[in-house]
Amino acid sequence: MFNKMKYKIFIGLILSETLLILALYVFSQMSIERRSIEITAKKILVRELMLTDLSIWTEARYTRHPSQADLFTPFQDFPSSVEHFPAGSIIAPPENIKTWKSIKRY
Amino acid sequence: MEKHKKILEYTLSSLLRRKYKNLAIITVFSFIVAALYSILFLTHSLKKEVLTVLKEAPELIVQKVSGGRHDLIPTDYMKRIQEIYGVGRIIPRYWGYYYDAITDGNYTLIGFDKDIQGLKLLNGRMPSNRKECAIGKGVSDVRFTGIDGEIFLIDSKGKVLTFHVVGVFASESAILTNDLIVINKDDILELFGMPSDRATDIAVEVYNELEIPFVASKIREILPDTRPIMKGEIIRTYETLFNWRSGVIFTMFLGALLAFCILAWDKATGLSAEERQEIGILKAIGWETGDVLELKFWEGIVISFTSILTGMIMAYIHIFFLGASLFAPVLKGWSVLFPPFRLIPYVDIYQVFVVLFLTVIPYVASTIIPSWKAAITDPDTVMRG
Structure with a gap:
């Protein structure tokens, strides 16, 4: 009997995985809705404390505050020097140091 | 079929x-x-x-640049900026980094002289008096302290300052506040040995978002030793990041x-x-x-x-x-x-x-x-x- 049921088992597996994915998507939408209060609270926090950056990488000034760092500090010493911190591998150089036009602006 | x-x-x-x-x-x-x-x-x-x-971040942050590096900004620059058309409130920001030798961690210290209320992601309250502080969840965990606890920081002269913890930011806000220690403005000046007429940078409110680049270029014109950072640039930095x-x-x-x-x-x-x-x-x-x-x-x-x-x-x-x-x-x-x-x-x-x-x-x-x-x-x- 099993020999003739294989396609049913396969379709069942694919359908259950698809249903699970749909359920996770619905869960996502519900979570976003539920946690919108949290986002509003974070916005108030950013506004009141005048925050500009995330508190994720705290090992160096330019990883703690990438948006406030000196123009050359993503690479600490000079624009093409090798980055020392692992976080630098995650952080891409800011757009404004990539183009000469922007550098001239400051 | x-x-x-x-x-x-x-x-x-x-x-x-x-x-x-x-x-x-x-x-x-x-x-x-x-x-x-x-x-x-x-x-x-x-x-x-x-x-x-980050859409709620200040419209403009003005830093002083000296020798190619970020320097403390004189607070009297605020008067010059206030003269620019379209500029609203101007608030000096007092903040800096503190290396904690006990835990090998870096904290970000922020000083305020205004009473901040209505923060939903804060357990307890914000500091309203000197030698009080509100700390991030990360600081609370590594220093094994919480509300009504104490935290010791060493100032620029080597003196130990004791702060009473009056608030701990909720873990939901950790992505923004994990390493924060919020204290009184006068405490931060004392701790970092900053002159009272200097701030770390200045936050500038611009009424019309479309005028931010204009205000930034005007600031750059009247104060050539400054670097204005627009909100758009902060957002772009994170988009790239x-x-x-x-x-x-x-x-x-x-x-x-x-x-x-x-x-x-x-x-x-x-x-x-x-x-x-x-x-x-x-x-x-x-x-x-x-x-x-x-x-x-x-x-x-x-x-x-x-x-x-x-x-x-x-x-x-x-x-x-x-x-x-x-x-x-x-x-x-x-x-x-x-x-x-x-x-x-x-x-x-x-x-x-x-x-x-x-x-x-x-x-x-x-x-x-x-x-x-x-x-x-x-x-x-x-x-x-």
């Missing part, structure tokens, strides 16, 4: 005959897809959340992805003698070329769909239920204080479908094409190899 069912049934039997080989491909394929989706889910979710909350193409995680998995592509290509394009023989026999017993192609199509679909769906589920669980725990060592870097990720499950449907099409279609195509070549050849020739 019955015919398609029979072909699918035959496909599954054929795959089960080489079950270990196909199971290995499905496992590796699933892990590769899970890694790719994990990167996409993580960066998209972080980016979306960050860009939403979480760009999924950048980063070591993607590069790391790119190698694995390429290895898998070679494996899949090799497996799919190079038909084994056994598979060629099977096609030959099927043709000899009366299968049409179209039937053989359908068989191979189903083979590709079974492997790629099972892997994609499994990988997608694994990635979702990894990022949104397990807090990206496998990526944490890479993301964490050398930080002593690292916030736990409680990501809001923002999922970009476009990205989901892009990966789906970029993996399923090439895999199915690379399964069908060599089989088509074998299927149009004379069965006798194919069976003889």
Whole structure:
């Protein structure tokens, strides 16, 4: 009997995985809705404390505050020097140091 | 319809005959897809959340630049900035970094002289008197302190200052406040030995968002030793920062992805003698070329769909239920204080479908094409190899 049921088992597996994915998507939408209060609270926090950056990488000034760092500090010493911190591998150089036009602006 | 069912049934039997080989491909394929989706889910979710909350950041931050480096800014610059048309409130920001030798962690200290109320993500209250502080969850954990506890900081003269903890930021806000210590403005001036007529930088409110670049260029004109940072630039920095193409995680998995592509290509394009023989026999017993192609199509679909769906589920669980725990060592870097990720499950449907099409279609195509070549050849020739 099993020999003739294989396609049913396969379709069942694919359908259950698809249903699970749909359920996770619905869960996502519900979570976003539920946690919108949290986002509003974070916005108030950013506004009141005048925050500009995330508190994720705290090992160096330019990883703690990438948006406030000196123009050359993503690479600490000079624009093409090798980055020392692992976080630098995650952080891409800011757009404004990539183009000469922007550098001239400051 | 019955015919398609029979072909699918035959496909599954054929795959089960080489079950270990196909199971290995499905496992590796699933892990590769899970890694790719994990990167996409993580960066998209972080980016979306960050860009939403940073819309509330100050419109303009004015830094003083001295010798090419960020320097303390004289507070009397505020009067010059206030003269610019379209400028609203101007608030000096007092902040800096504190290296804590006890924990080897870096804290970010912020000083305020205004009473801040209505923060929902704060347990307790904000400091309203000198020698009081509100701390982030990360600081609270590494210093084993909490509300009504104490925290010791050493000032620029080497004197120990004791602060009474009156508030701890909730862990939900850790992505913004994990390393923060909020104290009174006069305390921060004392702690860092800053002159009272200097601030770290100045936050400038601009009434009309469209006028921010104009105000920034005007500030640059009247105060040439300053660097105005616009809100748009802060947001762009973070957009670039979480760009999924950048980063070591993607590069790391790119190698694995390429290895898998070679494996899949090799497996799919190079038909084994056994598979060629099977096609030959099927043709000899009366299968049409179209039937053989359908068989191979189903083979590709079974492997790629099972892997994609499994990988997608694994990635979702990894990022949104397990807090990206496998990526944490890479993301964490050398930080002593690292916030736990409680990501809001923002999922970009476009990205989901892009990966789906970029993996399923090439895999199915690379399964069908060599089989088509074998299927149009004379069965006798194919069976003889």
